[in-house]
Amino acid sequence: MRGAVIHAPGDVRFETLDDPMILKPTDAIIRTAVTCVCGSDLWPWRGQDAIDGAHPMGHEYVGFVEEVGSEVTAVRPGQFVVGSFATSDNTCANCRNGWQSNCLNREFMSTCQAEYVRIPNAQGTLVATDGVPGEEFRPGLLAVSDVMGTGWYAADAAEVRPGSTAVVVGDGAVGLCAVIAAKEMGAERIIAMSRHASRQDLAREFGATDIVTERGDEGVARIKDLTDGIGADSVLECVGTAEAMRQAVHSARPGGNVGFVGVPHEVAVDGQELFFSHVGLRGGPAPVRRYLPDLIERVLSGRIDPGKVFDLTLPLEQVAEGYKAMDERRAIKALLKP
């Protein structure tokens, strides 16, 4: 089969690779229906994360089950399945507590920009749809496996409630999906921080009621202006930089909540500042598996369409162009079709 391999910053190649095989009785092999490039894939592409030898890329996938290990009974060959970037047995103590992305047997996916993918912990990770969804739903279901699940977690961790005010920091695919989540959870006012016209438009389409283009202290001041000087009930931090985290904590009202889902890069939170803010903070890799049945239903019923974050579609063999387009911000997110 063929798939994407990163060799060095800026150097992703589409190569012939060994077909994946069942290695453990808990594995499944899927044939990729659609996959994509993630904002976090750009960290190594840009040389901001070290690349320790050439390795496959990609952690987002939906597809058809090809083969299952002897212990996998929840899904069967031919079914269309949605998973998560973090696999989980869905039976350990952490999974039972709803933190499947902290499963004691967790394995992070990393080989999904390929024609076939081995899924560890398949029994607890994969959810089959009722029948095979039409092509029009597949981008949305693919989004659910990562960016939509992550945006949902940001809103959940930030405790978005009906009638509340939510701020979304970051206008990447996760931030845009976080707008969808805040809207679904009933936020009355959703302030998207974005300075890119096309992203602002999509944020509005997804439910944003206000757009703030300022950043840093100016951005915080603008949020305060919009919230009677107090700050927002919930802030959804979808970037991962120190500036974005600072902006998020400062934009929340006393006693408000920040959900942070951008993988922190050199972020330290000052204890005394957090203390006197009374702001609650929770982050992490989203426990997508917890949300899967609900989010799949929302997509298949047409209630939400997070697939709109894909504004570029490429054949899988042009995966490198997907990285480039996202790096240069020509695309929000690139969909790849095998």
Next chain:
Amino acid sequence: MRGAVIHAPGDVRFETLDDPMILKPTDAIIRTAVTCVCGSDLWPWRGQDAIDGAHPMGHEYVGFVEEVGSEVTAVRPGQFVVGSFATSDNTCANCRNGWQSNCLNREFMSTCQAEYVRIPNAQGTLVATDGVPGEEFRPGLLAVSDVMGTGWYAADAAEVRPGSTAVVVGDGAVGLCAVIAAKEMGAERIIAMSRHASRQDLAREFGATDIVTERGDEGVARIKDLTDGIGADSVLECVGTAEAMRQAVHSARPGGNVGFVGVPHEVAVDGQELFFSHVGLRGGPAPVRRYLPDLIERVLSGRIDPGKVFDLTLPLEQVAEGYKAMDERRAIKALLKP
């Protein structure tokens, strides 16, 4: 009147001071029934917080209303009242959200180790008891005004739930009151981290089911041993040092919660570590006013007796001995009687 004044580290004097007066129509003057020394008073006493000129001390009080300003109608002279170390108008947006310790008109109390005290924001701060409580209840009500209210907030912020496991870091008066709070909120297992026999005894009396004497990584390992390797649902951090915060975050299970109420001194939380832990974090000065009616009722009904944290009673004029005894850990907390 007479009251305590700190002049330098280790130098607290009982001096004649001007009688407090109504300065604003929202003030009240109370005659102190009992007051006390707080663990946080020891920061300047030990020279760990700078002392910018001689100034009065103390922020815990219960007493009798002597006089009220023209805008104070909620309490009247002669009533016995309980307040909080942070005053609040109880009408601003933050107060309405339940964060009275972040009131837009907040003033922190700082003159309470004295015979008479001026209470700003009296209307929103003071709660009168039904009749004058007997002497036996006054230490408990005094605790409610600060350490019990703070322990309660630690448990609230750490989201202690019925049947859960809670760890309390710190065996000072706040930590011991946090044990009471965890018990009242229904924690099934309460692990107190303490290495002092008398405090361990009181923790057990208050509801602790386990005592852990180890600290740092060893303490964390011991907590993991006691919680099936996962960690605790809730951790109540009642110290404020970097080591205590680290111990707290590491002792919580994935997706668990840390409530931190020790004023952080040189604490920075690593963003990436917090991210991958999935632990929720909330701290701050306790919104005692939110809890006052409930906690007063629990004390007066005899359901809880946080007054037991006072293991030394002194005449107010011996206030300096109270500081010494607490600094040398001869006393958990010193009650002062005018």
